[in-house]
Amino acid sequence: MNEQVTLNTQVLDALLLDYATGALSRPLELLVETHLAMNEKSSRSMRMLMQLGGILLEDSEPVSLSEGALQKVMSQLSQFDNETDEIFSRVNAHTEWLPHPIANYVPESNCKQSWRRAGIGILETDINFDEAGGKAKIYRIASGTAVPIHSHTGAEVTLVLSGGFTDETGSYGPGDIAIQEAGSEHQPIADDDGECMVLAVNEGKIRLTGPIGRVLNLLVN
Amino acid sequence: MYENRPEMDFQLVSELAVPFTKVMGTGFTTVKPKGLTKWDNLLVCVGRERDRGAFSELFEHFAPRIKSFLLRLGTDESIAEEVAQEAMIMVWRRAETYDVRQSGASTWIFTIARNKRIDRLRRENRPLPDMSDPSLAPDDVETSDIFVFRQQEEKKIRHALKNLPEEQAKMIFSAYYEEKSHREIADESGVPLGTVKSRIRLALNRLRAHLDEPEGIWKS
Numbered sequence: 001m002n003e004q005v006t007l008n009t010q011v012l013d014a015l016l017l018d019y020a021t022g023a024l025s026r027p028l029e030l031l032v033e034t035h036l037a038m039n040e041k042s043s044r045s046m047r048m049l050m051q052l053g054g055i056l057l058e059d060s061e062p063v064s065l066s067e068g069a070l071q072k073v074m075s076q077l078s079q080f081d082n083e084t085d086e087i088f089s090r091v092n093a094h095t096e097w098l099p100h101p102i103a104n105y106v107p108e109s110n111c112k113q114s115w116r117r118a119g120i121g122i123l124e125t126d127i128n129f130d131e132a133g134g135k136a137k138i139y140r141i142a143s144g145t146a147v148p149i150h151s152h153t154g155a156e157v158t159l160v161l162s163g164g165f166t167d168e169t170g171s172y173g174p175g176d177i178a179i180q181e182a183g184s185e186h187q188p189i190a191d192d193d194g195e196c197m198v199l200a201v202n203e204g205k206i207r208l209t210g211p212i213g214r215v216l217n218l219l220v221n
Numbered sequence: 222m223y224e225n226r227p228e229m230d231f232q233l234v235s236e237l238a239v240p241f242t243k244v245m246g247t248g249f250t251t252v253k254p255k256g257l258t259k260w261d262n263l264l265v266c267v268g269r270e271r272d273r274g275a276f277s278e279l280f281e282h283f284a285p286r287i288k289s290f291l292l293r294l295g296t297d298e299s300i301a302e303e304v305a306q307e308a309m310i311m312v313w314r315r316a317e318t319y320d321v322r323q324s325g326a327s328t329w330i331f332t333i334a335r336n337k338r339i340d341r342l343r344r345e346n347r348p349l350p351d352m353s354d355p356s357l358a359p360d361d362v363e364t365s366d367i368f369v370f371r372q373q374e375e376k377k378i379r380h381a382l383k384n385l386p387e388e389q390a391k392m393i394f395s396a397y398y399e400e401k402s403h404r405e406i407a408d409e410s411g412v413p414l415g416t417v418k419s420r421i422r423l424a425l426n427r428l429r430a431h432l433d434e435p436e437g438i439w440k441s
Contacts, residue, residue, distance in 0.1 A: 010418040013425045014403035017393075022339045023402035048428055051371075053335065054328030062285030063292060066302055070280050073306050074273065080314045081271070140313050196284050 005170065011179045013159070018040060020049035026129040027136035027201040030101060031177075033157050034199060037099035038175030085203045098161060102199060106138060106161075121145035121190075136201045141165065144192035149185055156180040163196030165189060260326035268316035276316075279326070280309050287334045294400040296338070304341050308334040325375060374432055379429035389424035392417060 018024045019032040035064045098106055105127045107114030118124040123144035127134060138161070141147060147165075157179055164173040167188040170176050182188055190196040257265075260282060284305045291301035295413035311333050319329055375410045386395065395410075405423055407414040 010415075010422045013274065013422045014418050015427070017421055018394050020335075020400045021396045021400060022335045023405075024394070026343065044432075045425060045429060048374070048378060048432060049425075051325070051328045052399060052428070053331040054325055055375065055379055057283075057286055057290055057331045057334070058327040060286040060289040060293070062282075063301075065284050065288060065291040065305060069279060069284065069306055073280060073284075073309055076232070076310060076311070077273065078311050079275070080310070083314060103246055127439070170421065193411055214369055 005158050005180075008169075008177065008179050011157075012042065012177055013045070015177075016045050016049060020053060025201075027127070028157065030105070030127070030136060031157060031199055031201050033101035034099050034161070035159050035175060035177055037101055070133075102161065103140040109140075111186065115140070119148060122147060136199060139196075139198050139200060141188070141190040141196045141198070143190060143196075146187060146189045149187040151183055151185045153182060154180050157201050157218045161197040161199055163194050165196050165198070166191065251332045257321060258325065258327075261321050264312070264316060264319050264326040264329065265321050266311065268319050276313055278416075279330075283312075283330050284309050290334065290398075291338060291396045294338075300341065304337050306332070307341075308337040311337060322371070324371060327386070330376075371408065377431045378428060381428045383422055385427060389420050389427070393424055396421075 007072065015024070015028065016033055019029060020132055025034065033095065107125055110113075114125050115123040116125065118139065122145060123140040125138050126135060127138065141163075143163075158171050158172075158176060160174050160176050160178075162174055164171060164176075165188040166172070167178070167186045171191075260279065263272075263275040263279050266272040267279065287304040287308050288301045291304055292298065296304070307328070312330060315333070317325075382390070382393070392403075392406060395406045396403070401409065403417050404414065406412070407417040410417075412420075
């Protein structure tokens with residue numbers, strides 16, 4: 001196993017664990033959810049991690065709630081008796097082919113306002129989340145296009161949504177996650193058998209649960 | 222309380238305890254279904270019958286544990302209390318979608334509490350956990366068999382957890398009990414990031430290996 005593959009698998013497990021415990025920023029959470037919908041092995045691991053959470057919850061030493069908490073909650077239950085299932089988000093028709101978690105975030109391919117040119121043969125769009133700094137990008141790279149060599153200020157996590165690309169570290173197909181460490185340079189080249197669509201999240205800048213993020217959280221709340 | 226409901230028991234048995242003669246890949250032998258936990262049964266009652274008595278029993282068991290879990294994460298007492306209550310209301314609202322074959326009540330309630338806590342941090346509504354979601358359901362097992370296997374799985378995870386080397390167990394507990402991301406674990410413990418990642422990797426590999434043991438459900 002080469003160094004990059006080891007790195008990728010280690011980062012992937014760390015991301016899965018962070019997802020299970022709720023420590024990821026929203027953009028990375030979306031990336032992991034989409035990956036889970038595309039990768040059976042990871043979704044097994046996630047199932048295991050959620051079970052682990054259930055076990056740890058079950059084993060927690062109970063701490064009494066305030067007096068009357070049960071009565072208070074019981075008195076609120078009837079208002080939910082006639083709920084419908086609208087809470088689950090619906091998927092837009094044009095993105096039906098994409099995995100469910102990401103589908104509603106991807107603008108229609110022909111919608112010119114939504115896609116910016118980011119170089120020859122490359123289109124990009126932003127996914128903005130409410131929280132401060134929470135951002136992800138979707139890139140569409142035309143078949144066979146070489147993306148100019150670039151580096152990242154923070155680590156970048158990239159998930160292939162469709163098609164595939166190859167860079168110095170290896171080849172990536174649908175559902176694969178590629179990790180680009182901070183400062184490292186790479187030049188991805190889209191496979192020549194069709195457009196490559198990727199979801200990219202810059203890990204370094206957007207965490208909300210880091211020490212600084214915690215302060216932000218306090219301010220927000 | 223649930224013990225007084227033989228009719229539910231019968232219903233569950235007739236639906237779930239179908240003969241497990243199906244051979245699932247190699248190494249699988251016929252397994253007799255084991256009993257559901259009391260909490261699984263209560264949650265089923267809430268989902269099917271909107272049973273308030275069952276709900277209050279679930280509340281009394283899980284709400285104090287959710288609160289405890291949140292306090293361990295450093296959540297403020299009053300917020301821990303509120304989130305525990307909100308999570309239990311969500312349990313009531315979504316109980317119909319609980320599938321006893323796919324997850325234990327504690328796993329299902331853990332995911333609800335997890336999401337409620339994140340919502341609280343983010344003030345954002347997220348789609349509710351959908352346990353038919355591929356990430357939460359084993360997908361290469363016949364539905365009728367899932368129930369038995371998920372119980373085996375829980376047992377194996379428990380066992381594997383107990384047998385993790387201390388340094389690996391520490392990573393797992395820091396993650397769940399202190400809401401630390403792997404980066405924070407590295408920052409705060411002084412263990413290099415690469416070492417944290419490789420320990421997490423080793424820990425998960427061990428847990429996965431236990432699940433993959435011959436009597437396990439996963440095809441190799």
